[in-house]
Amino acid sequence: MPNSSKRAQFERVVLPHLNAAYNLARWLTRDDHDAQDVLQESSMRAYQYLDGFHGDSAKSWLLTIVRHTCYSWLEKNRPAALTTVFDEQLHGAGGDGPHADNTVPADGPEALLQQKQERHQVQRWLEELPVEFREVVVLRELEGLSYKEIGEIAAIPIGTVMSRLSRGRNLLQRKLNGTVDEES
Amino acid sequence: MSCEHTQQLLDAYVDGELDVEKSLAIEQHLSACPACRKRHEARRWVRVAVQSQARYFTVPDPAVRRIQAHLDKAGGGGRTLPARWLSLAATAAIAALLGSGTTFWIGRTSSEDLLTQEAVANHSRSLMVAGRITDISSSDQHTVKPWFNGRVDFSPLVVDLTAQGFALVGGRLDYLDNHPVAALVYRHRQHLINLFVWPDDKSAAAPMRAFARHGYHVLHWSGGGMRYWAVSDLNPADLKAFGELLATQG
Known part of the structure; x- marks a missing residue:
């Protein structure tokens, strides 16, 4: 050409x-x-x-x-x-426990996010996610790509896209809910 | 559907990745199970938090200039491209138009193809030229709609769909299909949508049709005596949801 x-x-x-x-x-x-x-x-x-x-x-x-x-x-x-040792307590308890993802703050994150500090925190929390969770969340939430497209880009099966997205969101959700403090 | 199964599929459900049958099963379960409803709400909130608070980084101008300089060296094609990203991108839009225009003349011709090309080129141009996206910037439909008085010889339907996730950004005058048209700009997350509206010379409504071209998605329909063409880099499902919202308003 x-x-x-x-x-x-x-x-x-x-x-x-x-x-x-x-x-x-x-x-x-x-x-x-x-x-x-x-x-x-x-x-x-x-x-x-x-x-x-x-x-x-x-x-x-x-x-x-x-x-x-x-x-x-x-x-x-x-x-x-790439080798961030992920906090086992966060990671292990992150998605699979019965009460892992059903805590909703009384006013909801919308109310929390009214505070400027919280905005920076969402940015930081997403940055702190292990890279394999971070990339699927970014591709889904910021690029609006389908599971199929994400699977092709990250060279993983669609089922893995779904489970990583789920784990990533669980971790963010726990941060939003304030159920995990920085030390744990 | 059990709670456990619902939880397994909850992400796919909120992402619109399930087939109709499974979605309905989940909806049924959610209507009957407060605990899972709470999980579902929590899921929606985490999505809202990320979509509204996490930053979408846009490429800085100097980085684009470095890429161009590298290509000039590597390619050696002797093309002197404008140094600025905006101009470069506008060039790309025109190249896209010309490139596919060639196919158009040689191959099968249809007014739909041609309009798709034009609409996509208008969309790209509107994004690439600073300050070109809107002539009137307002999220208030009662400010945007009257702005078109005297500028076009029809009155476009202008609705704010902020509550449904599609915020009205503003409007501008554009030119499509040999007509001056109303271009309404909406934003969904980081994605801008150009909605071109102009009178339809056919009385019958036309159903929605979707296309993809150069990474953009195009959706068009007509109804109520108007033609509607929407262009965006938004994913097809969300663009369709946008079109359906508007079609029900018209």
Whole structure:
């Protein structure tokens, strides 16, 4: 393919989804500069593999590349981010106990979120989720992708998408409910 | 359905990922079981919290410029592209229009294809050019609707659907299908929706039809003497819910 038409194809296929790509990279790396580095590398890969794109969802295709690039990048530069030892008490009791997810604060989180501090906390709580839960929550809640699309991007079966989303939300829910203090 | 089974499927239920039969079974269980109803409420709240409070990061301009510079070096195609993201993105929208326009002329032609192209290009342009998204910015339907008086020769239906999750952002004048059209802008989470409205020359209502083009979803229908074309990067299910809300208002 001549470079000029390849460039045009890049603009048509990749460019409309650059914000989605950056958003995912930023949530996975949790750092502006790291996310920009990953985006740069992902864009170059997307350009390189453009001939191989025949699917119907350019967004899923690009996000698959971004996710893969993020993981390689984190492995190389921030290995700790991938091996976060997750708090067993949180994790273990997170989703499966009978009372794990049915506590609702009297006024509901809407009332809690009126306080500015709480807003920052939701941001932080999501950032603190282990990466495998964080990515499915971001792809579902911020990108509005279907389980099928998320499964394709993260290379996991749909059942795993559902269970990770469920675990991730349980953890956030417990934070929102204030049932887990910072020490536990 | 048992409580245990309901809990297992609760996330898929709130995400609209279950088939009709299972959704109905869950709804039945929820109407009968206060404990599961509470779990369901809690689930909805955690979603609201994340969707409304977690940030959607947008790519900074310098990062886009670096990507362009890299492509200029790597590609060497000799294309000199505008340095600014906004211009670049507008170029992309036009390229998309021209690119598929070619297919259009060579291949099967239909006014629906052409309109889809136009609507998607209008949508992209509105997003890419700073300050272009709305001429009148207001979430008040009683401010937005009169703004169109004298600007178009029809009065578009303007409804605020904030309560249903689709907040009215504003309106602007656009051009589609050789007509000046009313463009109403709505926001659902981080996604903007352009709704193009103009009079229908056919009297019969047309059912809803959905398309995907270049990563955008398009939904159109007509009724009450008006044509409606909605374009967004929102997922098809939510866009359809939006269309259905509007169709019932008209």
